[in-house]
Amino acid sequence: MNPVVEVKNLNVTFKGEEGSIFAVNNVSFDLAAGETLALLGESGCGKSVTLKSLMRLHPMHKTQIEGQVLVEGQDVLKMKPKALSAMRGKTVSMVFQEPMLAFDPVFTVGDQIAESVMRHERIGYKEARQRALEMLDRVRIPSAAKRLDAYPHEMSGGMRQRAMIALALACKPRVLLADEPTTALDATVQIQVLLLLKELQRELGMSMIFVTHDVGVAIEVADRTAVMYAGRIIEQGPVQEVLSRPWHPYTQGLLGATVHPGMDRNQALPAIPGAPPQLIRRIDECAFAPRCAQASSRCLSPLPGVNTLAPRWTRCIHADVSQA
């Protein structure tokens, strides 16, 4: 079966007055129907830039994008404006950390959902409003009929997050892009929204790319994970395997440094020294080398391809991939 999404050698560079930012470097991955991929990594590693490339949401004038982004076989990077707007919100839809990015503050939530449905499907206002109501109900917004006429700012944080999910899913997209949609929420609300997303995904048979910096969240939602560092995917594979037996020293370091229950409180945390590099040049060697305990001089030459044992791979020349 063909993957729903195929990203091949994606490079995204932002041109600025003070030089360029090499935000995404040779990123490739694919996504099967119904599958959830977690893009995991620390802030600034290129997760959001990768995700936005799938809908071509970057500022046109200063962004240089190379590579291929195939959605159902069509290259998003080559689409004409009309095809692009037909695709956005219909085939591929997105939810954000900040729901006010998705909503226009001057229109009611119900009208905004209805408008999106009317734009993509040839149906009238009444029917579209009915769909909006169904969706609000589906994301478990209490007294949904009353909330149709609420403005975004009149809702609480968790409710607004659910309303945004209703908006994103109203046209039953094939792929949902979720950019840290639960990061700003309280723990008790985060878990409501995560479980809701998982359930809706199953019902609609969608694929999902879920961006997060939280290992626990990745484990909860994803089938597969791709770990990013300094603009590259450095390791990918089934989430259970990658996160229980990481191959890449960065993934190992990240998991070790993340505080989890049952840690010995009398022992120092195994922190990774230093900080991620600035992305002001194209890094062809291993970007983790300055922080890596296993680094050798070979790690400073341009990295060869990936080290793999299907279905996993990693971008580390010293990783032992034999014992999966």
Add this chain to the structure above:
Amino acid sequence: MSALLRVQDLKKHFPIGKDLFGRPTQVVHAVESVSFDVEKGRTLGIVGESGCGKSTTARLLMHLIEPDEGRISIRGKEFGNIGGRHPVAQLRRQMQMVFQDSYASLNPRLTIEDSIAFGPQIHGVSETLARQQARDLLDRVGLNPSVFIRRYPHELSGGQRQRVNIARALAIKPEIVILDEAVSALDKSVQAQVLNLLSDLKKEFELTYLFISHDLNVVQYISDDVMVMYLGQVVESGPVAQLYENPAHPYTRALLNSVPAQTPGQSKNYIVLEGDPPNPIAPPKGCRFHPRCQFAKAICAEKEPETVKVSGSHKAACFKLPGSVDHQTYIRLQEVSHEPRG
């Protein structure tokens, strides 16, 4: 054992909105009779959902805002801006605070050295000595003084700025440090470095911490005792192991349970609370948690449960607890089924 820091019946209401006559139209019940003790050398973790009053409590302790009611004392000495109490300036020599937003809390026009040396000079330390101490402290928080003293805040990474903030708080030589989401904005790999630093400094300078965080795993790791707040009130408190293993309050149980497992393959049965934390402008009557509580009965909507002992120093406020005077009444009542609130 007597407490180093004792907080009794702290209260803060914020009037908001104005009517025709300039009178406030609404009141935010941000902090409502909060009391707790912290013993010397211990770390008290404070948790609870956004808006529950954690930062307001911290700011009240520092007298950055004036409490409506309540007493704050250190080693039995009471501080405040009321006659008969010790002056707030003295309080701030003994207690310092580090905030989440490392950028906003440093003056962008001061070098790192000036920022750290500023506080002690206010408190009468000579400039030469203050600068020498600033360099020692920078070194202590893992920033090479010769590289960093002349730098400005915007020339540092988030983790480095947070180290500077910690150095600045320690420059006054306080006994108590309040850390309000002090590591929350940092990436995990850098967060671990700063948490290690905090543990080392605590031992070296015999510090006592109040550690506010929404990260329940980090609180478990760093704290000796934990206090759980809900809508401006303390609903449960106690030693960290006891409280995490045996949460007594239904809210604590749901809160702790909602953290996704960090280990692959452990699927969890979540206790999913309905709705969001309610509005502190009109807190529910009775037990403030009752609209979201699966164990709520009629009495919970009428009467406020008092704080009772669970075991040892572990305490909670809920009618389900055998120690509660209304426990028998609660037991006899029928469970009420309530609509999920919106």
